[in-house]
Amino acid sequence: MKTTKVAKKEEVTRDWFLVDADNKVLGRMATEIANILRGKKKPIYTPSVDTGDFVVVVNAEKIQLTGNKLADKMYxxxxGFPGGIKSIAAGKLIEKKPEDLIRKAVKGMLPKNKLARHMLKKLKVYAGPAHPHEAQQPKTLEI
Structure with a gap:
């Protein structure tokens, strides 16, 4: 009788991937990153175990949004206090914190549970082309 192999936390090997966000569409890039963080491209994928890899995103300030989303999309x-709602347009968010734009897009594509917080910790986003993860020798990923 054949049985399905269930991944264990100790058995998972994690790779590092480097994604260049220069002139990439935000949503299309975020879906690919979310799949890598979840480990869905691995044969050992198990929904209840974090089998994903690390992802380093550089050039977050050069991300593209389609249509008129720079002005219309609000975050x-x-x-928690009455009247304490704040909103910021995507265009202003790119100017202030371009890393947050990618992080929020990927977070919305991950499952809404405790495991997603562990997955999101494996996402490293940097506004410019430099990053401190050269020692991990990340593989370049074309999206």
């Missing part, structure tokens, strides 16, 4: 946050 909201709330302080």
């Amino acid at each position: 909201y946050s709330h302080s």
Whole structure:
């Protein structure tokens, strides 16, 4: 009788991938990154175990949004106090914190559970072309 192999946390080997966000569309890139963080491209993929790899994204400030989303797409946050809602347009978010734009897009594509927080910790986003993860020898990933 054949049985399905279930991955264990100790058996998972993690690779490092480097993604250049220069002139990439945000949503299309975020879906690929989310799949890598979850480990869906691995044969050992198990939904209840974090089997994903590390992803380093560089040039976040050069990300592209289609249509009129730079002006129209809004990101909201709330302080928890009455009247404490804040909103920021995607265009202003790219100017202030381009890393957050990619992080929020990928976070929305991950499952809504405790495992997603562990997956999101494996995402490293940098505004410019430099990153401190050269020692891990990340493989360049074309998206």
